[in-house]
Amino acid sequence: xxxxxxxxxxxxxxxxxxxxxxxxxxxxxxxxxxxxxxxxxxxxxxxxxxxxxxxxxxxxxxxxxxxxxxxxxxxxxxxxxxxxxxxxxxxxxxxxxxxxxxxxxxxxxxxxxxxxxxxxxxxxxxxxxxxxxxxxxxxxxxxxxxxxxxxxxxxxxxxxxxxxxxxxxxxxxxxxxxxxxxxxxxxxxxxxxxxxxxxxxxxxxxxxxxxxxxxxxxxxxxxxxxxxxxxxxxxxxxxx
Ligand code: ADP
Ligand code: MG
Numbered sequence: 695x696x697x698x699x700x701x702x703x704x705x706x707x708x709x710x711x712x713x714x715x716x717x718x719x720x721x722x723x724x725x726x727x728x729x730x731x732x733x734x735x736x737x738x739x740x741x742x743x744x745x746x747x748x749x750x751x752x753x754x755x756x757x758x759x760x761x762x763x764x765x766x767x768x769x770x771x772x773x774x775x776x777x778x779x780x781x782x783x784x785x786x787x788x789x790x791x792x793x794x795x796x797x798x799x800x801x802x803x804x805x806x807x808x809x810x811x812x813x814x815x816x817x818x819x820x821x822x823x824x825x826x827x828x829x830x831x832x833x834x835x836x837x838x839x840x841x842x843x844x845x846x847x848x849x850x851x852x853x854x855x856x857x858x859x860x861x862x863x864x865x866x867x868x869x870x871x872x873x874x875x876x877x878x879x880x881x882x883x884x885x886x887x888x889x890x891x892x893x894x895x896x897x898x899x900x901x902x903x904x905x906x907x908x909x910x911x912x913x914x915x916x917x918x919x920x921x922x923x924x925x926x927x928x929x930x931x932x933x934x
Pocket of ligand 2: 732
């Protein structure tokens with residue numbers, strides 16, 4: 695049996711909300727509006743995953759699939775330094791790929807599985823998981839097909855998490871909620887419908903607070919207390 699590894703986010707408050715950090719053998723989804731910190735959290739996890747287990751890391755490599763072109767290797771440098779790690783060694787352990795179509799994104803996952811069977815990976819990032827699907831299936835009447843292809847891709851992510859004891863961190867976009875009702879205070883909801891909701895083990899809703907403060911809330915988990923964590927985006931990555 696594989697043992698769950700919990701990887702620190704860089705913020706103690708956020709780690710506590712998550713029960714110790716983001717988990718392997720699971721899919722963590724983060725959604726929230728532009729600049730809410732989804733990609734900055736991804737960058738921090740790229741580094742913290744490489745920390746030893748006793749420092750709340752995963753002692754493993756990172757795979758990064760970028761669909762929006764927002765990965766910044768330069769950003770890794772101060773984050774690595776903050777954790778007392780050698781930036782170039784950290785960068786060498788991040789396998790990066792840019793995806794341009796949903797098919798490309800899917801094929802990259804197939805290739806990664808082969809790599810993961812040879813080397814110890816602990817984190818797979820997909821930032822964002824849905825952007826290309828929304829572009830490639832933007833026509834009228836394409837929603838059913840989009841959801842079917844999305845389900846296929848999400849099931850690959852689940853397989854990877856379970857087969858290689860990897861934490862999957864995927865980001866999602868928010869869309870206007872046409873129904874209103876439940877979302878009166880914030881008329882936005884995560885994209886991807888039921889298919890995405892079911893694939894995610896845990897769904898994190900991020901929003902902006904004051905200045906560089908951000909707020910994270912666990913979304914739609916009836917079995918967990920309604921708690922929030924406040925964290926900061928700093929030059930050294932996510933912190934308290
Ligand atoms: P999202 O992916 O949710 O759209 P990001 O993760 O890209 O948002 O967050 C962008 C925000 O992160 C910026 O608006 C800024 O507040 C903060 N940020 C980015 N780089 C730095 C840095 N070097 N130091 C401090 N804050 C930063
Ligand atoms: Mg982003």
